[in-house]
Amino acid sequence: MNRKYQQDNLIGQANSFLNVLDQVSQLAPLDKPVLIIGERGTGKELIAARLHFLSQRWDQQYLTLNCAALNENLLESELFGHEAGAFTGAGKRHEGRFERANGGTLFLDELANTPALVQEKLLRVIEYGEFERVGGSRPVRVDVRLVCATNEDLPSMAENGEFRADLLDRLAFDVITLPPMRERREDILLLAEHFAMNMARELGFELFSGFSEKAKNTLLDYHWPGNVRELKNVVERSVYRTNNPYVPVHHIQLNPFESAYRPTQRIKTRPQTTQKASEPLAPAINSPDNSQLTTTGTPANDHIDFSSGVDFKTLSQDFEVKLIKDALSASQYNQKKTADLLNLTYHQLRGYMKKYQLLESQQG
Structure with missing residues (x-):
């Protein structure tokens, strides 16, 4: 065994x-x-x-x-x-x-x-x-x-x-x-110390000096959509990046992709337009709380320049993906709550997520 x-x-x-x-x-x-x-x-x-x-x-x-x-x-x-x-x-x-x-x-x-x-x-x-x-x-x-x-x-x-x-x-x-991990808040630091000590041993450290108060608060306040597996990865990465057994882990790197140089969009072929950089890619809609949203976060009274034509399919897809991602974040990645926010059934939401390849980031 x-x-x-x-x-x-x-x-x-x-x-x-x-x-x-x-x-x-x-x-x-x-x-x-x-x-x-x-x-x-x-x-x-x-x-x-x-x-x-x-x-x-x-x-x-x-x-x-x-x-x-x-x-x-x-x-x-x-x-x-x-x-x-x-x-x-x-x-x-x-x-x-x-x-x-x-x-x-x-x-x-x-x-x-x-x-x-x-x-x-x-x-x-x-x-x-x-x-x-x-x-x-x-x-x-x-x-x-x-x-x-x-x-x-x-x-x-x-x-x-x-x-x-x-x-x-x-x-x-x-x-x-x-x-889920968010319903086991009292276990977060217990598991974090376990994973940290294992990582310290793997790195050949003589000891593990614990977490600073700032680090503990970061761990406790995060919603952990990836649950225990994500917690393990985050803690091991933070111990490895600290790289000093005599100093408590102070910085918790929740997102390993975080970088000033990270590309934020896939490069797509779009028709040439005279659209200004500050204008949104899609018109505004009303969110469930009646606030105005756009796919780019720009003011709702901006508009699209149609003088040279637009790629309707691409703009519509971008708008739907952004809306789904925002709703997922607002509902702490609970798909049932997300469906309710968007006035969809659970399976309609799953269909959209499958269509836009968003399920991979939610499963596991």
């Missing part, structure tokens, strides 16, 4: 976090499937590992797979295996994760990304303990404890037909919902 993997980041004294650990201890001995829900960086994979290593299967295989990392065909083959000749390049039989995890635990991360065919086969494994390899016709029986995780709202997806409701019913024998 990898002790470092099991223990890393599972530190805290907040009631919300301790309640999760109690729930894990109760669930671990059972062979029932478990669903873990949480924002990116909250430690879903660590909770899954804890479920396995506290169970009766602790000395058997523990395998993991990120469902978002493979396309439908590869995901099906990787989970359930394939027979020789099942498709071009399948020269011999391949055992999938379910077969290799027989007797142990299989952890599937990013479950919401699984296509309908894979969901159907997952349902059969849970109900009957068997499946067929890709290109096969004979059932393969397995005994696998299934633990799944996602940062999506699966009940809403099931209601909208985007996820199988019967599979959700089978998976949700019990659901572990992990609290």
Whole structure:
């Protein structure tokens, strides 16, 4: 058993976090499937590992797979295996994760990304303990404890037909919902010191001299959209940049991209116009609090110079991206609250974020 993997980041004294650990201890001995829900960086994979290593299967295989990392065909083959000749390049039989995890635990991360065919086969494994390899016709029986995780709202997806409701019913024998870092404020400095001391050891320091009051306040006041993973990165970077074991860490570098020389826009080809530099790229709109907003923060009574024509599609996209980003920031990156601010449904917001490739910065 990898002790470092099991223990890393599972530190805290907040009631919300301790309640999760109690729930894990109760669930671990059972062979029932478990669903873990949480924002990116909250430690879903660590909770899954804890479920396995506290169970009766602790000395058997523990395998993991990120469902978002493979396309439908590869995901099906990787989970359930394939027979020789099942498709071009399948020269011999391949055992999938379910077969290799027989007797142990299989952890599937990013479950919401699984296509309908894979969901159907997952349902059969849970109900009957068997499946067929890709290109096969004979059932393969397995005994696998299934633990799944996602940062999506699966009940809403099931209601909208985007996820199988019967599979959700089978998976949700019990659901572990992990609290975000902003709801574990009393754990921030505890975790920060743990990560800082580990980094000091990695750098070969004789000691770690702690954080200054300014640094502590910075850590406590930040909303941590990336949760524990982001906290770990920020603390390790701050210790490394301080580079002095005898001086407390004073400056917390929250954003490693912060620089006077950072390019702030992608270079795009635009039609030549006579627009002045001080004029906005899109007209003003009313925000939920009735204040005037523009995509560039310029006064709402400015206007666009149409004398030489404009690129309507580009301006519209820039405006929507800016509006979504501002709403995300205003709602502390809670996507449900963001949807409410914009008078959208949750799934409409997710559709816009996917369209403009904003989901990558929110997941994890």
